[in-house]
Amino acid sequence: MKKSPYWPDGVPHEISGYNRPLYDLLDESARDYPNMTYTIFQGACRTFREVKECADRVASFLLEHSISRGDRVAIFLPNIPQFPVIYFGILKAGAICVPCNPLYTAEELRFQLKDSGARMVFCMDHPKFYRTTLDAIASTAVETVVVCNMKKWLPPLKALVGSLLGRIPRAGEYQKGHLFLDDILETYPPLEENVEVNPQEDPAVIIYTGGTTGVPKGAVLTHSNLVFDVMAMDAYIRISHEPGAPLESPYRGGYHCYLGVLPWYHSFGMTVCMLGACAGGSRLICVPDPRAGNPPFTEVLKAVQRYRPTFVVGVPTLYSAFVNHPLIDKFDLTSIICCASGGAPLPVQLAREFEEKTGCIIFEGYGLSETSPVICANPSIKERRRFGTVGFPLPNTEIKIVDVDTGDNEMPPGEDGEIAVSGPQVMKGYWRNPQADTQVFREIDGKRFFLTGDIGHIDKDGYLVITDRKKDLILVGGFNCYPREVEEVLYSHPKVAQAAVIGIPHPRSGEVVKAFVVLKEGEYATEEEIIEFCRERLAGYKRPREVEFRKSLPTSAVGKVLRRVLREEEMQRLENSKGK
Numbered sequence: 001m002k003k004s005p006y007w008p009d010g011v012p013h014e015i016s017g018y019n020r021p022l023y024d025l026l027d028e029s030a031r032d033y034p035n036m037t038y039t040i041f042q043g044a045c046r047t048f049r050e051v052k053e054c055a056d057r058v059a060s061f062l063l064e065h066s067i068s069r070g071d072r073v074a075i076f077l078p079n080i081p082q083f084p085v086i087y088f089g090i091l092k093a094g095a096i097c098v099p100c101n102p103l104y105t106a107e108e109l110r111f112q113l114k115d116s117g118a119r120m121v122f123c124m125d126h127p128k129f130y131r132t133t134l135d136a137i138a139s140t141a142v143e144t145v146v147v148c149n150m151k152k153w154l155p156p157l158k159a160l161v162g163s164l165l166g167r168i169p170r171a172g173e174y175q176k177g178h179l180f181l182d183d184i185l186e187t188y189p190p191l192e193e194n195v196e197v198n199p200q201e202d203p204a205v206i207i208y209t210g211g212t213t214g215v216p217k218g219a220v221l222t223h224s225n226l227v228f229d230v231m232a233m234d235a236y237i238r239i240s241h242e243p244g245a246p247l248e249s250p251y252r253g254g255y256h257c258y259l260g261v262l263p264w265y266h267s268f269g270m271t272v273c274m275l276g277a278c279a280g281g282s283r284l285i286c287v288p289d290p291r292a293g294n295p296p297f298t299e300v301l302k303a304v305q306r307y308r309p310t311f312v313v314g315v316p317t318l319y320s321a322f323v324n325h326p327l328i329d330k331f332d333l334t335s336i337i338c339c340a341s342g343g344a345p346l347p348v349q350l351a352r353e354f355e356e357k358t359g360c361i362i363f364e365g366y367g368l369s370e371t372s373p374v375i376c377a378n379p380s381i382k383e384r385r386r387f388g389t390v391g392f393p394l395p396n397t398e399i400k401i402v403d404v405d406t407g408d409n410e411m412p413p414g415e416d417g418e419i420a421v422s423g424p425q426v427m428k429g430y431w432r433n434p435q436a437d438t439q440v441f442r443e444i445d446g447k448r449f450f451l452t453g454d455i456g457h458i459d460k461d462g463y464l465v466i467t468d469r470k471k472d473l474i475l476v477g478g479f480n481c482y483p484r485e486v487e488e489v490l491y492s493h494p495k496v497a498q499a500a501v502i503g504i505p506h507p508r509s510g511e512v513v514k515a516f517v518v519l520k521e522g523e524y525a526t527e528e529e530i531i532e533f534c535r536e537r538l539a540g541y542k543r544p545r546e547v548e549f550r551k552s553l554p555t556s557a558v559g560k561v562l563r564r565v566l567r568e569e570e571m572q573r574l575e576n577s578k579g580k
Contacts, residue, residue: 004462007392008238008379010247015235015395018228018424021197022204023091025230025279026052026084033281036254039081040307041286043155048281051085056190058089058181064188065144067120069094069195072206074113074121074142076100076133078288079260082148082181084274086122087264091223094195097205098218099265103539106135112208113140116218116431122181125149130171145178147171152182199223206431207267209369209480216485218431219370221267228424229372230275232394237380239338239361247381250311250338251280257335259309261287261300261318262478267373268342273313285309290318297321301331308335312360315343315478317509319354319362328357336360338380342367343478344510345466348387366390366466368452370440372425375399375452376464389463397423399464400444407442407451416457416467420449472563474503474511476541481513483563486544489537490515493530495523498553500561501544504570515544516566518553525549 003013029038030052037045046054067073073090075097077083090097098116100109102124113121113136123133125147133145151159151168162168197204204226206218238247241255250256258277262269277284285307293299301322303309312318319341322328339354339362346364354362363380364387367373376399378384378391385391393399401417403409411417420442427450430436440451456466474481483501490499498518503511519525527547534543554565 004392006379006384006386006461006463008236008381008384010238011236012395015228015231018231019199019224020227021091021194021199022223022226022275023055023088023194025227025275026055026088027194029278029281033254036281037283038278039084039284039286040257041081041153042158044081044153044158045283046081048278051088053190054085054185055088055092057185057188058086059092059191059194060188061184062089062093062095062120063191063195065120067093067095069197070202071095072098072116072118074098074100074116074118075265076102076104076109076121076123076129077148077265078102078124079264079269079286080124080148080150080288081153081286082122083264083286084278084284086148086181087274091204092191092194094197094202096203099205099207099270101263101265101539102129103541104132104136105537105539106132107537108539109133109136110138110140111216112218113137113142115208115216116206117141120144120146122146122148124169125171125180126169127171130174134175145175146181146184147174147178148181197223199227201428203428205270207265207270207369216482217433217436220428220431221372222428225372225425225427226271226275228396229271229374229394230279232396232425233272233276233374233377234279236377236394237338239380241337251276251282253281256280256282256311256337257307257309258282258284259287259300259304259312259314260284261290262313262315266479267369268315268367269313271372272340272374276311276313282311283307283309290321295326297325298327301325301327301333304333304335305331310335310337312336312339314339314341316341316346316350317344317477319346320350320508323350323353323357333358339363340365340377342373344475346387351387361385364390366464367425370427370450371421371423371452372427374425375421375423378463386461386463389459389465391463393421393464394423394425397421397425398447398449399458400449401457402442402444402449402451404455408444410444411457414457414460416455419452419454419456419464419466420444421452422447422449426450472502474501474513476503476506476511476513477509479541481542486513486515486534486538486542489534490517490530490544492537493525493533495519495525496530497521498561500553500563500566502563502567502570504546505574506545509541512545513542514546514548514570516548516550516553518550 030048034049363378365377
């Protein structure tokens with residue numbers, strides 16, 4: 001692909017040195033910045049040296065419990081300080097991390113544990129999380145459950161007061177044989193030598209995604225996949241640390257503080273935030289629940305004011321929540337220097353309002369779980385950033401626009417087609433799913449390209465423009481919701497004959513799920529009944545917010561339900577309602 005004259009100054013088109021173990025990121029920062037803070041949680045700080053030592057103890061425990069190279073270990077936790085400790089501990093033992101969404105129901109978690117073949121799971125000491133874990137591990141390969149309590153990870157005074165007032169969550173009753181992370185860290189010695197891995201071949205993480213079909217699949221990311229994406233972001237981003245100062249890399253040892261508000265089980269929050277902070281010797285604010293407070297998001301605004309983050313990684317709904325918060329003027333957000341946005345299109349007006357409030361630069365990127373995740377990003381320089389695009393491919397990354405039908409033929413310059421990407425961040429493949437691999441990989445000009453399923457083109461200046469996305473994917477607050485998964489639940493209702501779901505516009509979360517249902521003959525159901533049925537089986541962002549009952553659904557000649565027609569009808573209905 002032809003290089004653009006608008007490519008940011010000083011950024012290389014190629015980088016090297018990424019074919020190494022992912023755990024090197026922690027070990028190197030512990031070596032170079034041993035006494036600098038890595039994680040901050042409720043005022044309690046842990047240095048890189050402390051986090052490394054704890055990770056080494058976790059690795060020692062895993063090896064003692066016969067977890068070996070290539071075994072899968074699940075992390076079912078929100079953004080708490082134990083997460084990076086366990087994450088790096090798993091990697092150091094040569095095992096594979098399987099991060100799980102803490103919003104999952106037992107059924108959703110069970111699928112992921114079963115499909116990955118995870119032999120161990122780390123969960124939070126909490127009535128809901130622990131109960132969900134217990135229900136989920138039935139009929140899976142899980143042999144060991146490790147419970148993570150919060151008391152010793154809080155400042156001493158908060159831990160004492162929290163215990164006295166009963167504010168520190170505990171599951172209360174534990175199944176015999178289940179272990180506790182705090183006991184492990186006290187009992188097991190640090191691992192003396194990390195298990196050797198092949199960075200280009202050995203998986204580091206399996207991240208579950210609906211891919212392009214909606215059926216949950218595990219994207220297998222190798223050590224070098226993730227190390228590359230972290231290094232490429234460092235090479236690509238250029239920011240000014242002081243007004244008028246020269247542009248330089250964000251990984252300026254010990255200078256930055258990341259707001260850990262995006263979930264770390266998700267590739268965006270994991271790579272750009274948790275791993276990025278680690279690689280740069282930076283502080284990482286642990287935010288387990290960004291919506292906490294009254295009004296929602298108040299607690300995260302308090303964290304911004306208290307800990308003075310300089311780097312924020314978020315989705316547009318986060319920036320919208322900040323800008324539209326009724327108490328926004330009571331908080332000082334001027335510490336923020338740079339913000340990365342992804343997961344959904346970033347409205348221009350929102351970006352400008354956020355920059356006006358903070359004085360920072362906000363730039364949009366694009367990627368997928370299958371690509372570690374970042375493929376493209378707008379320059380972090382206002383003069384080169386171009387709203388309405390997702391910028392340029394990262395170093396070492398090539399993008400082609402191919403025909404939508406086969407993915408085999410390149411489209412003429414400027415024309416829309418499916419976005420295909422080749423680069424060191426592209427996954428090894430889907431976990432034990434070669435059939436899915438054949439659907440998404442193509443060899444073009446002797447290189448392996450991944451078909452993203454998104455539609456777009458490259459403009460005359462080399463910027464990538466996404467003109468459409470997977471037709472059926474629903475983006476709820478930056479989270480991917482796949483219609484087929486919701487429809488499977490609806491079809492399991494005893495009164496439902498047919499079901500289809502689409503995304504409809506929502507002022508705060510971008511989209512929400514709307515379900516169209518055809519009941520079995522002679523049956524009667526209410527909207528509330530259907531929603532309640534889904535509440536027990538789906539994470540919150542996947543649940544329908546509206547249910548419309550119909551006598552029939554639009555179908556093709558072969559009987560396939562046409563979601564496209566439902567979307568068109570819904571958009572027309574919304575348009576008509578505006579005109580009244």
